[in-house]
Amino acid sequence: MNYEQSRSLYDRALSVLPGGVNSSVRAIQPYPFFAEKGDGGHIIDADGNKYIDFAMGYGPLLLGHDLPEQVQSAVQKRASEGPMYGAPTEVEVELAEFVVRHVPSVEMIRFVNSGTEATVSAVRLARGYTGRDKIVVMESGYHGAQESTLVEGEGSETQPSSPGIPDSFAEHTITVPFNDEEAIHDVFEAHGDDIAAVMTEPILGNYGIVHPVEGYHETLREVTEDHGSLLIFDEVITGFRVGGLGCAQSKFGVTPDITTFGKIIGGGFPVGAIGGRAEIIEEFTPAGEVFQSGTFSGHPVTMAAGLETLRYAAKNDVYDHVNTLGEQLRSGLTDIVADQAPEYTVAGTDSMFKILFTRDGPDEMTDHCESGCRQRAECSRYEYCPKDGSDVADGQTERWERLFWEAMKEQGIFLTPNQYESQFVCEAHTEEDIEQTLEAYKEAL
Numbered sequence: 375m376n377y378e379q380s381r382s383l384y385d386r387a388l389s390v391l392p393g394g395v396n397s398s399v400r401a402i403q404p405y406p407f408f409a410e411k412g413d414g415g416h417i418i419d420a421d422g423n424k425y426i427d428f429a430m431g432y433g434p435l436l437l438g439h440d441l442p443e444q445v446q447s448a449v450q451k452r453a454s455e456g457p458m459y460g461a462p463t464e465v466e467v468e469l470a471e472f473v474v475r476h477v478p479s480v481e482m483i484r485f486v487n488s489g490t491e492a493t494v495s496a497v498r499l500a501r502g503y504t505g506r507d508k509i510v511v512m513e514s515g516y517h518g519a520q521e522s523t524l525v526e527g528e529g530s531e532t533q534p535s536s537p538g539i540p541d542s543f544a545e546h547t548i549t550v551p552f553n554d555e556e557a558i559h560d561v562f563e564a565h566g567d568d569i570a571a572v573m574t575e576p577i578l579g580n581y582g583i584v585h586p587v588e589g590y591h592e593t594l595r596e597v598t599e600d601h602g603s604l605l606i607f608d609e610v611i612t613g614f615r616v617g618g619l620g621c622a623q624s625k626f627g628v629t630p631d632i633t634t635f636g637k638i639i640g641g642g643f644p645v646g647a648i649g650g651r652a653e654i655i656e657e658f659t660p661a662g663e664v665f666q667s668g669t670f671s672g673h674p675v676t677m678a679a680g681l682e683t684l685r686y687a688a689k690n691d692v693y694d695h696v697n698t699l700g701e702q703l704r705s706g707l708t709d710i711v712a713d714q715a716p717e718y719t720v721a722g723t724d725s726m727f728k729i730l731f732t733r734d735g736p737d738e739m740t741d742h743c744e745s746g747c748r749q750r751a752e753c754s755r756y757e758y759c760p761k762d763g764s765d766v767a768d769g770q771t772e773r774w775e776r777l778f779w780e781a782m783k784e785q786g787i788f789l790t791p792n793q794y795e796s797q798f799v800c801e802a803h804t805e806e807d808i809e810q811t812l813e814a815y816k817e818a819l
């Protein structure tokens with residue numbers, strides 16, 4: 375493949391954009407390819423190279439790159455009528471009604487412009503509602519570029535993970551390892567009365583893909599309820615991807631107090647949202663006292679794209695298609711891994727997938743999960759499969775990033791560029807794409 379155009383574009387970009395990009399993860403070494411356009415389940419770069427795309431914009435593109443007619447025309451109509459007003463529009467109400475109808479824990483919702491803004495506002499809301507300052511997040515959990523959750527360290531011994539954030543932010547943030555029930559009990563025993571909320575992704579989607587062990591979310595639900603704290607599910611990735619229109623919370627049968635959304639809910643345009651029980655969400659201004667506001671919030675073009683995308687998904691068996699292909703892909707990968715690298719772990723559910731380059735595994739694969747790790751206690755791999763972020767980080771992350779990713783790209787498969795970011799199947803992918811992808815994995819692993 376030839377990358378001359380991308381190379382010279384990156385050269386120009388480096389002069390005017392820090393690191394040559396507008397979001398850190400895009401700065402693939404030595405230089406990223408520049409996207410020219412999408413084509414269904416494929417992406418075409420500035421040099422005309424075509425890849426099967428499993429990054430899917432890092433999650434927002436449930437339908438792939440070719441928006442169905444009803445989405446395209448809604449977007450174009452809204453854009454041409456004047457993109458935004460600063461006055462409310464009907465389409466905001468319609469998208470809110472759609473979410474409230476399909477996600478049982480959501481009685482009211484506030485739309486914002488990014489997942490980051492959603493988690494920032496959710497944390498402020500939880501603090502305002504409970505009158506408490508501390509929040510609990512998962513070690514290496516990702517909730518966007520926000521001061522309160524950009525922390526490193528364990529338990530109460532946390533510090534900011536980026537310069538520019540005063541230590542005093544981290545003082546109010548406690549971390550626990552995902553899937554560790556003892557740790558969460560200990561933290562609540564020590565600080566229960568000061569904890570405003572526990573915030574977690576239902577499935578870690580930004581640090582490998584890590585499935586919850588049985589009973590973990592029920593424990594979080596119980597312990598927060600017992601102490602008058604809130605449970606926040608960050609469904610920015612899993613919302614309207616895992617568990618279909620009911621989101622991951624319906625798949626796991628757990629009811630959070632607050633849910634943050636983003637990515638898919640805007641149909642490919644910038645979006646975020648905070649939903650939950652009316653009594654809590656109504657604490658946002660102007661109904662309540664917790665300040666929240668935004669010039670672009672509920673943007674009509676975004677609202678139309680999100681609404682028509684979700685309506686299309688509801689009417690056209692989109693989840694059947696992407697989940698079936700996801701399962702085919704994961705079970706194909708499991709067979710390949712059994713042959714070529716039995717220590718590795720195939721992770722993911724619904725339309726999410728990733729191979730975790732775990733270092734240790736059983737000698738033989740028996741009674742293992744057939745299409746993605748489910749953390750089944752009776753599985754022969756259970757002792758080995760990553761349970762939290764640090765287990766994922768203990769894998770062969772350098773091999774993943776420096777050798778494996780490149781070997782896949784050279785075969786025309788675009789994966790997210792490190793061990794940690796999830797990968798996604800979309801509506802436009804075909805069985806042929808899956809077969810071609812499995813062949814590439816066979817070569818590259």
Ligand SMILES: *Cc1c(COP(=O)(O)O)cnc(C)c1O
Pocket residue numbers: 487488489490491493516517518519575579580608609610611636637645646
């Ligand atoms: C992507 C993501 C965010 C941040 O969303 P942005 O739109 O990038 O600000 C927050 N939480 C989770 C779980 C995410 O995956």
